[in-house]
Amino acid sequence: MSHLITKVRSKQPLIHNITNQVVMNFTANGLYALGASPVMANAKEEVEEMAAKADALVLNIGTLTSDQVEAMILAGKSANQAGIPVVLDPVGVGATKFRTASALKILDQVQVSCIRGNAGEIANLAGVETKVRGVDGAEDIDVQQLAEVAFTKLQCPLAITGAQDIIIDANQITFIANGHPLLTKVTGTGCLLSSVVAAFLAVSDDVQTAISDAISYYGIAAELAAAEHQNPGSFQVAFLDQLFLVDEKTINEKKRITRS
Numbered sequence: 594m595s596h597l598i599t600k601v602r603s604k605q606p607l608i609h610n611i612t613n614q615v616v617m618n619f620t621a622n623g624l625y626a627l628g629a630s631p632v633m634a635n636a637k638e639e640v641e642e643m644a645a646k647a648d649a650l651v652l653n654i655g656t657l658t659s660d661q662v663e664a665m666i667l668a669g670k671s672a673n674q675a676g677i678p679v680v681l682d683p684v685g686v687g688a689t690k691f692r693t694a695s696a697l698k699i700l701d702q703v704q705v706s707c708i709r710g711n712a713g714e715i716a717n718l719a720g721v722e723t724k725v726r727g728v729d730g731a732e733d734i735d736v737q738q739l740a741e742v743a744f745t746k747l748q749c750p751l752a753i754t755g756a757q758d759i760i761i762d763a764n765q766i767t768f769i770a771n772g773h774p775l776l777t778k779v780t781g782t783g784c785l786l787s788s789v790v791a792a793f794l795a796v797s798d799d800v801q802t803a804i805s806d807a808i809s810y811y812g813i814a815a816e817l818a819a820a821e822h823q824n825p826g827s828f829q830v831a832f833l834d835q836l837f838l839v840d841e842k843t844i845n846e847k848k849r850i851t852r853s
């Protein structure tokens with residue numbers, strides 16, 4: 594079966610991002626490098642209209658305000674009505690009560706196709722006790738066990754990322770070993786990944802394949818960039834270049850995916 598990267602590049606899906614102030618520029622550039630089209634739109638007055646014109650919607654709570662929660666719910670409902678996928682990135686859930694309550698409110702009112710977060714965020718969203726400081730992941734978590742518990746609780750496909758990524762839905766668990774630690778030294782690599790997952794979901798109804806193809810592609814681009822540059826600044830530039838360059842043949846050679 595061909596890798597969905599080729600389909601994303603030919604269809605150039607429009608991705609509506611309501612995202613945080615730290616990563617807007619990086620997210621837009623990353624989506625362009627991938628071959629998708631980004632648009633950022635946050636105002637309550639326009640998000641329903643924008644989501645209805647897009648091919649996928651990303652809700653990222655990284656620098657949330659009360660107004661933005663309202664906008665996310667309006668956009669999410671519009672996306673649901675239009676039948677386009679919605680990805681939630683629960684940035685920093687567990688770090689403050691406002692983040693946790695807002696993410697749960699969004700999940701209550703919007704039907705989400707995938708939640709993509711690190712283990713600490715997903716654990717807190719699912720009510721599993723874990724310590725989260727700021728926006729980085731928690732340590733010492735058995736991710737497969739977490740995935741199963743969190744899926745039972747949240748009843749929505751999950752992509753839990755870290756050194757090993759795990760994707761869980763009602764039918765399957767997928768593990769992806771691609772990626773590079775330098776991804777944790779550049780801000781917004783998780784946030785951009787959530788938007789990349791949205792781009793892949795926009796071109797396929799097979800949720801498990803769309804998420805795993807997105808994450809393997811992304812991790813391989815990071816491995817190739819890290820082979821060229823070992824410091825965060827130049828790695829970031831090389832990574833954007835590899836998101837543009839990496840092709841289906843390279844992905845098929847380098848992907849490290851197991852399913853159970």
Ligand SMILES: Nc1ncnc2c1ncn2[C@@H]1O[C@H](COP(=O)(O)OP(=O)(O)OP(=O)(O)O)[C@@H](O)[C@H]1O
Nearest residue numbers: 711728754755756772773774776780781782783784
């Ligand atoms: N130790 C690691 N080794 C290899 N790849 C990693 C490692 N840690 C994270 N990654 C990869 O980095 C990407 C981002 O995942 P991560 O879990 O760091 O997101 P995040 O914590 O939400 O990031 P951010 O908050 O900076 O946006 C994923 O592709 C993941 O596979």
Ligand SMILES: Cc1ncsc1CCO
Nearest residue numbers: 613615655656684728781
């Ligand atoms: C650093 C940071 N703080 C809030 S959002 C964000 C971007 C990465 O999650």
Ligand SMILES: [Mg+2]
Nearest residue numbers: 684711783784
């Ligand atoms: Mg994150």
